Amino acid sequence: MLLDGxxxxxxxxxxxxxxxDSELLARAQAGDVTAFExxxxxxxxxxxxxxxxxxxxxxxxxxxxxxxxxxxxRNLPHFRGDAQFGSWVHRxxxxxxxxRLRHRKVVSQVESPxxxxxxxxxxxxxxxxxxxxxxxxxAMDAELRRAIEQASAGLGADYREVxxxxxxxxxxxxxxxxxxxxxxxxxxxxxHRARLSLRAAIDHFYADRA
Amino acid sequence: MSHHTCKDSISLxxxxxxxxxxxxxxxxxxxxxxxxxxxxxxxxxxxxTPTLCRKxxxxxxxxxxxxxxxxxxxxxxxxx
Ligand SMILES: [Zn+2]
Numbered sequence: 001m002l003l004d005g006x007x008x009x010x011x012x013x014x015x016x017x018x019x020x021d022s023e024l025l026a027r028a029q030a031g032d033v034t035a036f037e038x039x040x041x042x043x044x045x046x047x048x049x050x051x052x053x054x055x056x057x058x059x060x061x062x063x064x065x066x067x068x069x070x071x072x073x074r075n076l077p078h079f080r081g082d083a084q085f086g087s088w089v090h091r092x093x094x095x096x097x098x099x100r101l102r103h104r105k106v107v108s109q110v111e112s113p114x115x116x117x118x119x120x121x122x123x124x125x126x127x128x129x130x131x132x133x134x135x136x137x138x139a140m141d142a143e144l145r146r147a148i149e150q151a152s153a154g155l156g157a158d159y160r161e162v163x164x165x166x167x168x169x170x171x172x173x174x175x176x177x178x179x180x181x182x183x184x185x186x187x188x189x190x191x192h193r194a195r196l197s198l199r200a201a202i203d204h205f206y207a208d209r210a
Numbered sequence: 211m212s213h214h215t216c217k218d219s220i221s222l223x224x225x226x227x228x229x230x231x232x233x234x235x236x237x238x239x240x241x242x243x244x245x246x247x248x249x250x251x252x253x254x255x256x257x258x259t260p261t262l263c264r265k266x267x268x269x270x271x272x273x274x275x276x277x278x279x280x281x282x283x284x285x286x287x288x289x290x
Contacts, residue, residue, distance in 0.1 A: 123215030148266035
């Protein structure tokens with residue numbers, strides 16, 4: 001909402017997007033390679049994180065990084081400025097990461113079964129729920145970090161892609177539908193199950209420590 | 211009006227957090243949370259999960275990856 005307000009002019013006309021990259025972008029579009037390198041420098045870290053979270057492999061993430069910026073460079077002339085450069089290149093990277101993830105899915109992938117809560121006959125929760133005490137704290141326990149990394153790596157590709165794009169990267173359901181080709185209800189259902197499974201992994205971590 | 215079980219409640223959590231439930235369903239769900247501390251705790255942990263995951267999965271890009279990327283792009287852009 002805040003974003004809408006900021007991008008909307010007083011007459012409710014089309015959004016005025018102020019892109020912090022606009023100057024570098026204009027120069028890059030005019031063929032200035034140094035300006036393009038400036039854009040790369042601003043966005044490479046975020047793209048690397050997206051690819052690494054999606055693919056769980058540093059080598060694959062480095063390749064997605066290269067592929068994404070080459071695609072962006074080749075498509076610069078077609079970039080119309082109706083989105084921010086950052087979100088545009090982010091979308092390109094999401095597509096590259098997804099293609100790679102899906103290709104790999106065919107090759108081989110060790111998936112853990114999804115961890116779901118257990119209920120009794122009357123539909124009541126039987127698991128104890130741990131208190132995620134320091135969930136909002138600054139520093140993260142190294143073992144908790146590892147537990148989350150493992151749980152995320154064990155998610156099936158269909159689940160991991162929606163979880164990464166929504167909960168880690170902050171895309172909307174509609175954007176994810178466009179990128180993945182899945183329906184919004186299917187995306188929500190996968191996201192919910194991915195969250196349950198990750199929640200369970202964190203819960204186990206706290207339960208073991210208690 | 212029928213009561214929600216824990217199972218119903220948990221299956222509605224995503225839409226609850228997204229603010230997409232009808233007022234009626236939301237009221238019933240909140241009534242359940244009020245009566246059921248395991249579900250209330252579950253909701254808290256469900257909500258905290260994305261934040262924790264974001265923190266756990268944030269990585270610093272190694273300097274050599276950045277260098278490799280720069281070298282790669284310089285080579286490729288020269289060709290273009
Ligand atoms: Zn309950």
